[in-house]
Amino acid sequence: xxxxxxxxxxxxxxxxxxxxxxxxxxxxxxxxxxxxxxxxxxxxxxxxxxxxxxxxxxxxxxxxxxxxxxxxxxxxxxxxxxxxxxxxxxxxxxxxxxxxxxxxxxxxxxxxxxxxxxxxxxxxxxxxxxxxxxxxxxxxxxxxxxxxxxxxxxxxxxxxxxxxxxxxxxxxxxxxxxxxxxxxxxxxxxxxxxxxxxxxxxxxxxxxxxxxxxxxxxxxxxxxxxxxxxxxxxxxxxxxxxxxx
Numbered sequence: 001x002x003x004x005x006x007x008x009x010x011x012x013x014x015x016x017x018x019x020x021x022x023x024x025x026x027x028x029x030x031x032x033x034x035x036x037x038x039x040x041x042x043x044x045x046x047x048x049x050x051x052x053x054x055x056x057x058x059x060x061x062x063x064x065x066x067x068x069x070x071x072x073x074x075x076x077x078x079x080x081x082x083x084x085x086x087x088x089x090x091x092x093x094x095x096x097x098x099x100x101x102x103x104x105x106x107x108x109x110x111x112x113x114x115x116x117x118x119x120x121x122x123x124x125x126x127x128x129x130x131x132x133x134x135x136x137x138x139x140x141x142x143x144x145x146x147x148x149x150x151x152x153x154x155x156x157x158x159x160x161x162x163x164x165x166x167x168x169x170x171x172x173x174x175x176x177x178x179x180x181x182x183x184x185x186x187x188x189x190x191x192x193x194x195x196x197x198x199x200x201x202x203x204x205x206x207x208x209x210x211x212x213x214x215x216x217x218x219x220x221x222x223x224x225x226x227x228x229x230x231x232x233x234x235x236x237x238x239x240x241x242x243x244x245x
Contacts, residue, residue, distance in 0.1 A: 035084045041223040043135045055083040056233045057202035064201040071168050075197035091188025099126040100166045101182040125159050176239040181207035203233045
């Protein structure tokens, strides 16, 4: 896949979140994202550090963005420029998290009383409103339209893209011995209105279970004090980059 060459002419920090820093560069339509080892859970109530997490999440996200682009899913990704940094296209992030669930786990199990590990009869798409202050509450299509967060056409596009991404990633990960339980996505818009996949795809944003043992290789190891957190993240990356076991 052709790549662009960049000098890292970083001008200033634009934004610092829980897991990443975003910098303005001298290329007005490009940002630099730097992934951090910081870890948070439960809306920031639990904090810690996972050694090597930034490099793992950056590398895995870059890999998945390129895989998805080869299948017709355009993203903000341009170039991985260091173990923890990537150059991305400047987009305006849509203030929604798009969650796709294949198997009941986490908050879905608690909300609906469905035993964790129960396969769902079809993938479930949920939206949450991106707001740290409010704890990223779940919202529906009517809420999104009423608040002007996205148009009806954009909601349809987000759902279609999310389900397509789910098909591609589930198929790929199955070959790697990983079950994609659920994951969250974020999208951004270019100045012309085109919607691009953004943010990251990593153990921070996905639930990865070993297809045989159901071992967790994701942020649940941190959330639930399961131990061997770094090893879980490393194992997930090795599986993803290695393809079939």
